[in-house]
Amino acid sequence: MTRRPPTGAAVLQPTVTSAIVEAALGELAEQGYARLSMEAVARRAGVGKSALYRRWRSKREMAISVIAEFSLEQVVVPDTGSLRGDLRASLDSLLGWLSHPRFSRIMPDLVTEVARDPELAEVVEAMVGTPKRERSVVMLQRAIERGELPPETDLELALDLIAAPVYWRLVVRSAEPGADYLDRLTDLLLRALTGNTPAK
Numbered sequence: 001m002t003r004r005p006p007t008g009a010a011v012l013q014p015t016v017t018s019a020i021v022e023a024a025l026g027e028l029a030e031q032g033y034a035r036l037s038m039e040a041v042a043r044r045a046g047v048g049k050s051a052l053y054r055r056w057r058s059k060r061e062m063a064i065s066v067i068a069e070f071s072l073e074q075v076v077v078p079d080t081g082s083l084r085g086d087l088r089a090s091l092d093s094l095l096g097w098l099s100h101p102r103f104s105r106i107m108p109d110l111v112t113e114v115a116r117d118p119e120l121a122e123v124v125e126a127m128v129g130t131p132k133r134e135r136s137v138v139m140l141q142r143a144i145e146r147g148e149l150p151p152e153t154d155l156e157l158a159l160d161l162i163a164a165p166v167y168w169r170l171v172v173r174s175a176e177p178g179a180d181y182l183d184r185l186t187d188l189l190l191r192a193l194t195g196n197t198p199a200k
Contacts, residue, residue: 012055019045020052024066029105033063033113060120067106068127071097075135083143083194087162088186090139094163095177098170107171133159149193158193 023045027036038059042049056062074097078089098104114121140158143149149158165185169175190196 016045016047016051017055020047020055021066021069024062025070025102025106028063028067028109029102032109036063038062060123064120064123064127067110067124068131070103071128072131072135074100075132077135077138079142083139083146083148084186084190086139086143087189088182090136090162091166091182091185094166095170095182098166099177104170111171136162153193161192162189 020041023041024036027041027044031040036059038049038052041062042052045051052062056065074093076089076093078086078093080086080089098107110124114124136159137155140149140153140155144151144153166177169177169181
């Protein structure tokens with residue numbers, strides 16, 4: 001599901017690709033995945049439809065590719081020197097991703113689509129979920145190396161624990177996080193992960 005290499009003498013111009021990606025994200029935010037069309041994206045980007053098909057084989061491939069590219073750009077792998085600092089920076093990055101003016105409209109629609117399309121769910125997990133987790137787990141591995149987390153820490157469960165509260169609050173509840181939400185959440189996560197009360 002990656003971008004197709006150009007064939008023959010075709011050259012994929014970065015400026016054209018950037019315009020198409022922006023157009024695709026805009027259409028996804030405004031129309032949703034089900035109503036997304038290659039024609040509309042091409043028209044919005046000011047290019048011919050062939051420019052899209054030189055890059056992606058289908059609407060699905062295009063949509064998930066641009067979502068994955070945008071999402072992975074938002075992943076921060078903090079290295080502040082402490083688990084608390086890393087958690088706080090990671091939560092800030094997660095909040096920024098889920099509350100992005102455009103992506104905050106794409107995410108709920110995408111969740112609905114993957115719930116009724118198992119094949120789409122697999123693609124989203126492979127291109128978005130797994131790569132994001134592979135990058136984020138580095139933060140926990142560093143904490144283990146520093147002795148802040150026990151070696152037997154369940155990393156998969158820890159990643160779920162870190163991301164779930166922000167996702168639930170923003171995407172499921174559509175609630176504002178509040179000024180000190182991430183600080184309070186960081187302290188709560190530290191207690192859950194380490195069993196200790198964090199030092200202020």
